[in-house]
Amino acid sequence: MPMQPVPLDKASRLLNHGPTVLVGSAHGGRVNVMAAAWAMPLDFDPPKIAVVIDKATLTRELVDASGVLSVCVPCVAQADLTRAVGGESGKDHPDKLQRCGVAWEPGPQTGTPLVQGAIAWMECRVLPATVHVAGPHDLILAEVVSAWADERVFSRGRWHFETGPDALRSLHHVAGGVFYAAGAAIQTQHPL
Amino acid sequence: MPMQPVPLDKASRLLNHGPTVLVGSAHGGRVNVMAAAWAMPLDFDPPKIAVVIDKATLTRELVDASGVLSVCVPCVAQADLTRAVGGESGKDHPDKLQRCGVAWEPGPQTGTPLVQGAIAWMECRVLPATVHVAGPHDLILAEVVSAWADERVFSRGRWHFETGPDALRSLHHVAGGVFYAAGAAIQTQHPL
Numbered sequence: 001m002p003m004q005p006v007p008l009d010k011a012s013r014l015l016n017h018g019p020t021v022l023v024g025s026a027h028g029g030r031v032n033v034m035a036a037a038w039a040m041p042l043d044f045d046p047p048k049i050a051v052v053i054d055k056a057t058l059t060r061e062l063v064d065a066s067g068v069l070s071v072c073v074p075c076v077a078q079a080d081l082t083r084a085v086g087g088e089s090g091k092d093h094p095d096k097l098q099r100c101g102v103a104w105e106p107g108p109q110t111g112t113p114l115v116q117g118a119i120a121w122m123e124c125r126v127l128p129a130t131v132h133v134a135g136p137h138d139l140i141l142a143e144v145v146s147a148w149a150d151e152r153v154f155s156r157g158r159w160h161f162e163t164g165p166d167a168l169r170s171l172h173h174v175a176g177g178v179f180y181a182a183g184a185a186i187q188t189q190h191p192l
Numbered sequence: 193m194p195m196q197p198v199p200l201d202k203a204s205r206l207l208n209h210g211p212t213v214l215v216g217s218a219h220g221g222r223v224n225v226m227a228a229a230w231a232m233p234l235d236f237d238p239p240k241i242a243v244v245i246d247k248a249t250l251t252r253e254l255v256d257a258s259g260v261l262s263v264c265v266p267c268v269a270q271a272d273l274t275r276a277v278g279g280e281s282g283k284d285h286p287d288k289l290q291r292c293g294v295a296w297e298p299g300p301q302t303g304t305p306l307v308q309g310a311i312a313w314m315e316c317r318v319l320p321a322t323v324h325v326a327g328p329h330d331l332i333l334a335e336v337v338s339a340w341a342d343e344r345v346f347s348r349g350r351w352h353f354e355t356g357p358d359a360l361r362s363l364h365h366v367a368g369g370v371f372y373a374a375g376a377a378i379q380t381q382h383p384l
Contacts, residue, residue: 016229017364017372018210037208040232042244042329050242050331052234076378083380132324137234137333139242141325158367172209172364172374175350177382180209182364183375186268188275190369 006147010157012041014120019170024070024113025062031113033102034059035086037173047144054138058090070112073120076181077167083177109145119150198339202349203239206312211362216262216305217254223305225294226251227278229365239336246330250282262304265312268373269359275369301337311342311360
């Protein structure tokens with residue numbers, strides 16, 4: 001089983017390099033997954049994240065109703081899946097997850113979908129402060145309450161794509177269904 | 193001159209793939225630049241961004257006082273510079289920009305520093321809504337009022353790193369001074 005728990009004080013590292021994510025939601029028997037390029041860490045410990053979720057989406061409806069969401073980091077092997085869940089609405093297609101080939105399991109704390117094949121999973125609870133920004137800006141702030149990552153590419157608190165299969169690199173959406181994979185590792189020197 | 197104006201309705205594309213950025217600030221004759229990995233687009237048109245800026249930083253002091261900031265996208269050739277401005281405080285070193293080798297020009301609308309050698313520049317004005325989130329979350333929301341990008345790697349409204357020099361690829365901070373460069377372009381197919 002490649003998914004291993006990530007200590008919560010290292011959860012911000014899962015999004016630190018700016019990957020496109022899958023946002024999962026569940027409420028009243030309905031479950032959805034969408035893609036979101038606009039997501040980032042917000043705090044270290046307790047870990048928090050910020051993600052933009054359009055108020056027209058089913059995801060937003062479910063997140064607003066349940067107060068919970070999952071954030072998964074998809075990999076190169078899931079590029080078509082990521083585009084598919086980003087391009088279809090669960091409002092138009094109640095069977096969206098089947099149509100898009102999304103297999104998932106419910107998160108133990110929230111019941112939100114953790115997508116099989118993703119390289120990281122987080123379960124999150126929406127912060128009360130969100131009311132200030134969700135209205136005008138569609139910005140959801142949430143606390144990460146559990147996290148896992150694929151030990152083949154994440155270990156000792158950070159990503160190590162350079163030592164794993166290229167199919168497990170993260171995706172970074174450019175435009176129109178084109179992504180950049182996480183590329184060469186650059187080790188810097190502090191010049192001073 | 194490689195920096196060409198980016199239409200404002202395409203400015204969100206500059207951050208869509210999750211690069212680490214340089215945040216510039218200027219007020220009362222003081223100028224600073226810091227690195228920030230926690231930045232993302234917030235809206236398309238007018239373009240808005242969200243960025244986390246710790247309240248302990250000189251940058252935050254200057255941004256709070258002036259209401260403006262610049263956001264530049266550094267490239268692989270600037271990896272050491274990016275680490276340097278992320279590791280030193282302008283509070284400790286009033287000559288930080290010289291020490292870190294940062295050459296810049298003032299943005300025409302805001303006077304904030306546009307860093308030479310970066311592959312994108314944005315001038316931004318802090319949104320009034322920020323008061324709701326800056327306090328508890330160090331989250332600054334801002335409208336992009338002007339944008340430029342290096343035409344060697346950004347054209348027709350999107351990044352094209354695959355056709356430019358590798359030294360101009362964007363940086364994505366992992367941890368501890370290690371970055372991933374934007375890597376292979378992945379063209380998806382909608383499978384449905």
